[in-house]
Amino acid sequence: MGKNLILHKEFGVNPTIPICSFCGEDKNEVVLLGNAYKEEAPMHMQIDNEPCDACKKKLEGNEWKFFIGDCGHQGFVKVKALQELFTEEGLKDLGDHKTFRMEKCFQCMGMV
Ligand SMILES: [Zn+2]
Ligand SMILES: [Zn+2]
Numbered sequence: 001m002g003k004n005l006i007l008h009k010e011f012g013v014n015p016t017i018p019i020c021s022f023c024g025e026d027k028n029e030v031v032l033l034g035n036a037y038k039e040e041a042p043m044h045m046q047i048d049n050e051p052c053d054a055c056k057k058k059l060e061g062n063e064w065k066f067f068i069g070d071c072g073h074q075g076f077v078k079v080k081a082l083q084e085l086f087t088e089e090g091l092k093d094l095g096d097h098k099t100f101r102m103e104k105c106f107q108c109m110g111m112v
Helices: 053-060 079-085 088-094
Strands: 015-018 064-069 074-078 099-102
Touching: 053 064, 064 079, 074 079, 079 088
Parallel strands: 064 099
Antiparallel strands: 064 074
């Protein structure tokens, strides 16, 4: 995280495994929080909005988009699937955005 690690008085380096904010999976790394986290760090924790390597790859490609539903669901969806679900107008609105918000996700709309 670019900062000098200050050891936690009780928990030392206070390590945690960061979670990908996109897929919720563990990232392939360990982050030492030290005193930056006031309590004992949980085993897994979301510490930033950076995607994991797998999600980064999906976001860089043209095959996937990521939706965030106000219903609380989120996930990747294939552009191909969007082309079937959305009208041309709707797709135009999405444009080049890699992530987009929906009021209700596909699941909650009963589309999948
Ligand atoms: Zn991920
Ligand atoms: Zn939903």
